[in-house]
Amino acid sequence: MPEDWAADSHRRTRTLIPPEVTHREKWRLALDMLDSLGDWGMTPPVVADAAYGTNAxxxxxxxxxGCTYVLSIRSDVSVRTPRQRPAPVPCCSLSNAVTASATARRQLRSTPPC
Known part of the structure; x- marks a missing residue:
């Protein structure tokens, strides 16, 4: 049931939706369906689009x-193995860039020549 329907008591009364029926997110419904299939001894592979793939x-x-799955993700989502650390965020302001370049110049001056 859509979230706005779940919160609309007038609409729920008109359409005879009982109070125990509530909104559940689509990803939860998908897991519920997989659990039901698992109860029947079925474990299908899961293939889904980015609307599901970007949901942690x-x-x-x-x-x-223990499902086998292939999920699409958006191009702005980073992927890494559990052992990898996130990439550092690049400087995004002029003051950070000035500080970074000043630090780099100091390091160069303090490094002995080859």
Missing amino acids: HLRAGLSER
Whole structure:
């Protein structure tokens, strides 16, 4: 059920939606369906688009269940192995750039020539 329907008591009354029926996020519904399939002895591979692939909760749930999956992600999402650290964020302001270049010049002056 859409979130705005779940919060609209008038609409719920008109459409006879019982109070125990609530909004659940799509990724939770997907995991619920996979759990139901698992109860029946079925463990299908999961293939999904970026709307699901960028959801860390879904990815964790799939991993916890031992699912085989291929998920699309957006181009602005970084991917790394568990052992890798995130890449450093580049300087984004003029004051950081000036400080970084001044630090680099000091390091060059203090380094002995080859």
